[in-house]
Each structure stands twice: as C-alpha cells, then as structure tokens.
Amino acid sequence: MAYLKIAPNREGRIYYYIEQGYREKGKLKKRTLHRIGRHDLMASNGDSDPLATAKLAVDEWNKNQGEAFISKAVSVNTESSTALLNLGHQVLLGIYDTFGISSVFKEYARDYRFEYDLNEIMKVLVLGRILDPASKSHTVTNFQNTLSTSFSVAQNDMDRSLDHFAHEGLKRTIQIKMHKSITRLTSRIGYLAFYDVTNYYFESDLGDPDILQDGTKTLKNKTQQKKSGIGLDQVAVRGLRRRGPSKEYRRDPIVQLGLFMDSNGIPISYELFAGNETDPLTYVPAIAQVKRQFGLERIVVVADKAMNSRYNVADAASRGDGWLFSQKVRGRTGVPKDIQEFALSPDDWEFSEDLRTAKKSMTRIRKVPNVNGKPNEPKTREIEEKVVVTWREKYAVREKKRRDDALEYATALTNPERFRRTMKAGGKRYVKMTLIDLKTKEEVVAHPLLGIDQDAINYDAQFDGLNVIVTSETKMSDEEVIAAYGELGKIEDCFRVSKSDLMTRPVFVWTHEHIEAHFLTCFIALTVLRYLQYKLGYKYSPKRIIDALSCFLGEYWAGGYWNTFSSDDTKAILGELGCDVSRKYLPTEVVTNLKRKVRL
Numbered sequence: 001m002a003y004l005k006i007a008p009n010r011e012g013r014i015y016y017y018i019e020q021g022y023r024e025k026g027k028l029k030k031r032t033l034h035r036i037g038r039h040d041l042m043a044s045n046g047d048s049d050p051l052a053t054a055k056l057a058v059d060e061w062n063k064n065q066g067e068a069f070i071s072k073a074v075s076v077n078t079e080s081s082t083a084l085l086n087l088g089h090q091v092l093l094g095i096y097d098t099f100g101i102s103s104v105f106k107e108y109a110r111d112y113r114f115e116y117d118l119n120e121i122m123k124v125l126v127l128g129r130i131l132d133p134a135s136k137s138h139t140v141t142n143f144q145n146t147l148s149t150s151f152s153v154a155q156n157d158m159d160r161s162l163d164h165f166a167h168e169g170l171k172r173t174i175q176i177k178m179h180k181s182i183t184r185l186t187s188r189i190g191y192l193a194f195y196d197v198t199n200y201y202f203e204s205d206l207g208d209p210d211i212l213q214d215g216t217k218t219l220k221n222k223t224q225q226k227k228s229g230i231g232l233d234q235v236a237v238r239g240l241r242r243r244g245p246s247k248e249y250r251r252d253p254i255v256q257l258g259l260f261m262d263s264n265g266i267p268i269s270y271e272l273f274a275g276n277e278t279d280p281l282t283y284v285p286a287i288a289q290v291k292r293q294f295g296l297e298r299i300v301v302v303a304d305k306a307m308n309s310r311y312n313v314a315d316a317a318s319r320g321d322g323w324l325f326s327q328k329v330r331g332r333t334g335v336p337k338d339i340q341e342f343a344l345s346p347d348d349w350e351f352s353e354d355l356r357t358a359k360k361s362m363t364r365i366r367k368v369p370n371v372n373g374k375p376n377e378p379k380t381r382e383i384e385e386k387v388v389v390t391w392r393e394k395y396a397v398r399e400k401k402r403r404d405d406a407l408e409y410a411t412a413l414t415n416p417e418r419f420r421r422t423m424k425a426g427g428k429r430y431v432k433m434t435l436i437d438l439k440t441k442e443e444v445v446a447h448p449l450l451g452i453d454q455d456a457i458n459y460d461a462q463f464d465g466l467n468v469i470v471t472s473e474t475k476m477s478d479e480e481v482i483a484a485y486g487e488l489g490k491i492e493d494c495f496r497v498s499k500s501d502l503m504t505r506p507v508f509v510w511t512h513e514h515i516e517a518h519f520l521t522c523f524i525a526l527t528v529l530r531y532l533q534y535k536l537g538y539k540y541s542p543k544r545i546i547d548a549l550s551c552f553l554g555e556y557w558a559g560g561y562w563n564t565f566s567s568d569d570t571k572a573i574l575g576e577l578g579c580d581v582s583r584k585y586l587p588t589e590v591v592t593n594l595k596r597k598v599r600l
Contacts, residue, residue: 002033004058006051014039016054018061020587031560034061085148085556087564087591088549089127091577093149094598095528096123098185099178108170116157118164122521124153129525131550133503136162148554148562148591162509165517172293174520175269178527179294186264186534190294193268194261194302194488195286197279198495199247199254200505207253207275208239208512240515242275255507255515258286265490265538266530269293270523272516279306284315291321300324300473302488308470314368317383317472324484327387327468330460338364343389343466356393361386361478366470386474388481389466396465403460410452432456498526501542535598536576540569548573552581560588 005019016036021028036057042050096102105119121140127147128139140158144151164170182188241253254275260268271286283303291299300322301307308325316323328335329343348360363386370381432453436442469485476484498504504522509515529542536545548569554562564586574581579597581590 002058002061004054005032006054016042016050016057018058029560084553084565086131086146086550086552087148087554087562087594088552088570089131089147089149090591090594091532091549091574091579091598092127092130092528093123094595095531096126096524097595098598099181099524099527101174101177101524104170104173104177108164108167108173112164116154116161118161120151121153121158121161122165122524124151125158125521126525126528129502129504129521130529130546133501135508148556162517163513165520166513166515171516171520174524176293178524179268182262182266182527182531185531186262186266188262188264188266188268191296191298192263192300192302192484193290194263194491195258195283195307196261196303196488196491196495197256197258197273197282197306198499199244199256199275200499200507201246201248201250201252201254202241202510203506203508204241204253204510206241206510207243208241210239238274240272240274240512241510242277244275245278252506255519256282257519258282259491259494260286260290261491261494263484263487264534265487265493266534267494267523267527270519272519280309280312283307283309283312287316287319287321291319298322302484304488310368311371313366313383314371314381317368317381318372322472324469324471324473324481326485327470329389329466329468330463332459336364336366339387339468339470342387343468344462349391358391359388359478359482361388361481363387363474383472384474386471386476386481388469388471388478390469390482391465392467393465395467399464400461403457403464407452407457494526494530497529497542498522501546502526502529536573539576540573544569545573554586554591556588557585562586562588562591 002018002020005017006014007017008014015038017032018034018036019030019032021030034057036054037050039050042053047053101122102119105117105122109118124144125136125139128134128136128143132139132143132146134143136158137155140153140155144153179188183190240255242255243251244254244256246252246254256273256275256277256279258271258273260270262268269290271282271289273282273285283301287299287301290296298320301316302324305326305328308323308327313323313325327339329340342360342362349358350360351358363384365382366385367380367382370377370379432451469481471481473481502522502525504519507515507518509518529545532545533540533542540548548567552564552566552570552574554564556562562585564581564584566581571582574594577598579590579594
C-alpha cells in the first residue's frame with residue numbers, strides 16, 4: 001500500500017511523492033514510486049488544491065496498483081536480471097514451514113556436527129519432487145537454481161543427507177510433527193484412519209537380501225527361513241526390493257507401501273514392507289506401528305476387502321481396535337452364508353425417494369481365531385459385527401454392462417482352438433465344456449463342446465449393484481458407515497498423485513537407507529500437495545496446481561520489483577489463498593509474503 005509523502009527541498013519548495021515501505025532481509029526500507037509534482041507549479045497550472053490532487057493521485061495509484069507507472073519505469077530499467085525464476089514455490093515453502101518440519105531437523109542436528117543443513121536439503125528435494133520430479137542429482141544441480149529463493153545444496157551434501165533421512169527416529173518424529181500440525185489446522189479425527197497398500201517398482205533385475213544379526217545375508221523367503229530355523233528376531237535389516245504381485249503387472253522387484261490417510265484425504269503416516277509381502281499381511285504390523293507412533297489407545301481403520309481376513313479382524317478385536325471393511329458378497333465360495341442370504345433377501349430394504357439407492361443392516365456374531373488365547377482356552381471367539389448392505393442402480397447398470405461384455409467374449413470362445421489359445425479369463429466363467437464324440441454324441445476325452453452357462457449368468461446377475469460393509473462400530477448409523485467407507489476412494493487418489501504427478505516410481509536408489517529416504521521425501525511432498533488441495537476445497541486437480549505454480553515466474557528489477565509471468569490458473573489459485581498476483585509487476589515483499597499468506 002502506497003502513501004503520500006510531502007517533502008520540502010533546500011529552497012523550501014514543497015514536493016509531493018508516492019512512497020512505499022518494504023522489508024529486505026528483515027530490515028524496513030522505503031522507496032519512492034513516483035513524483036507527483038511541486039506544489040507551487042501545480043497551483044500555477046490552475047490546480048486550486050494541489051494537496052487534494054496529490055491525495056487523489058495516491059488513491060488512484062493504490063486502486064490501479066501502480067501498473068501504468070511501473071510499466072513506464074520498467075521500460076527504461078537497465079539493471080534487470082536475465083533469468084526467469086520460479087515464484088510459485090513460495091506457496092509450497094509456506095506449507096512446509098507450517099508443518100513444523102524445520103524444528104525436527106534442528107532438534108536432530110544437536111546430536112551431530114553437520115557442515116550442511118538437512119532442512120534446506122529436504123526443502124529442495126520436496127520442491128523438486130512436486131514442481132520438477134526427476135533424479136535427486138538433477139534437483140540439486142539444476143532445479144534449485146531456477147527458484148527465486150536462494151538455495152546452495154551441494155551434490156555431496158545431498159548424498160550424505162540421505163542416510164540421515166533414513167534414521168527411524170527422525171522419520172517417525174517428522175510424521176508425528178506433521179500430524180500434530182495438520183490436526184491443529186484441519187478437522188482431522190485422530191482415531192479414524194483409512195488404510196491401503198500399493199507398490200512401487202525398481203527398474204532392476206536384482207532383489208535385496210535380508211541381513212541377519214550376525215551380518216550374513218539370506219535370499220530365502222519366510223517359509224524357507226522358518227524351515228531353516230531363521231526367526232524374524234534374527235533379521236536385522238529386512239530386504240525391501242523383492243518380486244511380488246505388482247499393481248502394474250511388472251516383473252521388476254517392488255516395495256510395498258502401506259499408507260494411512262484421514263477423512264480429508266491428507267496422508268497421516270506410511271510404512272514400507274518387502275515387495276513379497278501380500279497386502280493383508282501388512283495390516284497388523286502397520287496398525288501396531290501407527291498406534292505406537294502416535295500414542296493411540298484405540299483406532300478404527302477403514303479399508304477394502306483385501307484387509308478383511310479372519311486374523312486381521314481377530315487381532316483388531318484382541319487389541320480393542322475397530323474396523324470398517326468391505327465384504328465379499330458375490331460367489332459360491334468364500335462368502336459368509338448369513339451375509340449372502342441377508343443381502344439377497346427382498347425384505348427390510350429402505351429405498352431413497354428416487355428409488356435409485358437402497359440400504360439395510362443387521363448385527364451378526366462372527367467367529368474369529370482367539371489369537372491371544374491361553375492353551376486351555378477355546379481356539380475361536382465370538383465378536384459382534386454390524387453388516388450394512390447397499391444397492392445402487394448405477395452400479396447395477398455398470399456390472400450388467402461388464403457381464404454383457406464378458407458374455408460377448410464368451411460367445412466368441414465357442415471355437416475350441418480359440419479357447420485353448422486365449423489366456424483371458426473374463427469370458428470363461430460363463431463357458432461350460434462337455435467332451436463328446438462328434439459322431440456318436442457320447443462323452444469322450446477329446447473335442448470339447450463349448451456353450452453358454454445361463455445358470456452362472458443368472459446367479460451373478462442377482463448381485464448387481466450390491467455392496468456390503470462390515471464394522472465393529474455397531475452403534476454407528478447406517479449413513480455414518482456408508483459415508484465413512486465412501487471416503488476410502490481418496491486414498492486411491494493419493495496413490496495416483498504419488499505415481500503420476502510426483503513420479504515416485506520407478507525408484508532408482510537401491511540401498512536400504514536411500515530407499516527409506518526417497519519415500520520420506522515423497523511422503524512429505526504428497527502431504528504438502530494434498531494439504532494445498534484441501535485448502536482449495538479440492539477444486540483443482542494436482543496437475544493444475546503444479547502447472548499453475550510452475551508457470552508463476554518472475555524477473556527481478558532493480559528497485560525492489562519483480563516482472564512476473566503467470567497463467568489464469570495461477571491468479572485464480574493464489575487468489576483463493578489470499579494472494580493477489582494479478583499485477584504484472586509485484587513488489588519483492590508481496591512475493592516473499594506468499595509463504596506467510598498460505599499459513600494464515
């Protein structure tokens with residue numbers, strides 16, 4: 001905001017100026033933006049009230065944000081820099097600082113004598129992961145030089161810092177600090193979490209061995225280790241890169257990542273597992289770790305049906321924790337008969353006014369293993385569980401369309417040769433095969449006769465549109481259960497952002513410490529980006545936000561102004577954060593205050 005300055009010269013003549021205050025390196029400074037004129041000359045030119053005219057000039061300046069005046073000044077400015085620097089990263093730095101991560105590194109550094117700044121290195125890596133995802137070497141040698149904030153991270157210092165980022169205590173403390181900050185800033189509910197697992201691949205043919213307490217290595221899997229007498233207590237470092245069921249159907253080694261998320265779609269915590277660990281087996285250790293980490297007495301976890309195993313439920317019940325899982329309802333095997341019968345029953349349905357959705361619920365007794373039972377106690381125990389069944393017309397239409405496509409494919413498989421050659425399973429479920437002799441019509445070993453199994457089609461059709469949720473929280477209403485499970489889709493969105501926008505994979509680092517450091521960097525970057533989405537009400541996709549911040553560039557002009565370049569999205573997004581960047585030329589303090597604006 002500019003103001004009027006009235007100053008006499010040595011001869012006592014009064015001049016009117018438009019002046020502005022600003023800060024540079026913490027010091028308050030002033031600059032003259034425009035000279036309005038001399039009082040006596042303005043009066044001699046017919047101005048009856050030069051002071052009022054000067055005040056109107058200041059108002060006009062503030063109203064029009066000085067655009068025309070600065071344009072004229074820029075046109076004759078010969079001291080500009082030639083490089084366009086990124087200004088949008090200031091917003092991300094503001095969120096990073098809001099999370100309080102800097103204080104964690106400061107506390108950690110007290111036990112070490114560093115010649116480099118871990119916090120500065122992490123900032124550069126996080127900014128690079130969001131705005132220009134590439135190798136860490138590229139980030140410190142090229143990317144950091146494109147920012148308006150002055151960073152001076154050396155390649156060797158960055159390499160050394162990765163071993164510290166893998167420190168278990170530091171990693172846990174950072175997550176706790178971020179959790180406390182986000183809880184304070186949002187409506188995060190501490191005891192309710194969403195959990196899912198994904199994996200990231202390495203472009204490598206080599207896996208990692210387990211390192212035993214005596215320093216020896218083993219590539220044996222868990223079954224072989226058990227047979228050879230190697231217990232988990234003998235494994236000092238678990239090899240992370242292992243071949244397993246890749247979500248992207250790759251044969252490369254992978255690492256499993258279990259992610260906890262809150263109801264706002266913001267990550268809470270994460271845990272890494274070996275690539276050959278199946279999703280359900282990650283559940284119990286991940287829950288135990290997050291409870292220890294955040295000091296939770298009880299936690300209610302929302303997850304998909306992959307986590308809904310007897311042992312996971314039994315472990316949660318034995319610890320006093322809760323669960324809210326989806327439940328398999330389709331099929332002839334592996335489905336609780338009481339749930340399937342209840343879901344298919346035409347009774348007790350509550351339909352919406354438009355008849356496009358319906359729901360009903362019941363309470364059942366579920367038998368699970370008695371995981372903490374003593375030798376003389378029963379091997380199973382009974383727990384109470386609420387079952388919520390929903391039906392949606394649009395899901396029924398979708399599933400019918402999928403079945404029709406599979407049926408069309410199955411019809412095309414009636415030729416035995418095509419049936420033998422195909423590897424697709426989608427249509428085979430509706431094909432039945434009878435071996436007959438083509439001449440005598442008697443059953444023989446060869447010449448399969450393929451046809452459509454209408455009974456299988458009719459059986460599957462009765463499940464169209466049905467979805468079942470089971471939960472330990474029997475006092476929750478049906479609407480609360482359905483709403484809570486509906487938020488689980490946001491965790492899949494977190495995985496998509498991580499893999500696509502942040503390019504977390506393929507992972508190019510290979511040592512255990514550097515893998516841990518890589519995922520800590522990516523986790524912080526993902527949390528920063530998701531929190532920014534939350535602040536913007538999820539109106540903008542991650543890609544639009546990244547593009548908007550990436551194209552917010554500036555060229556510094558002498559006199560404390562930036563000649564800026566931005567897109568409509570940049571102005572709209574920063575405008576919603578309370579940052580007005582609509583002007584072509586911005587004072588330095590406006591640019592540096594972007595961080596502070598985001599924290600408000």
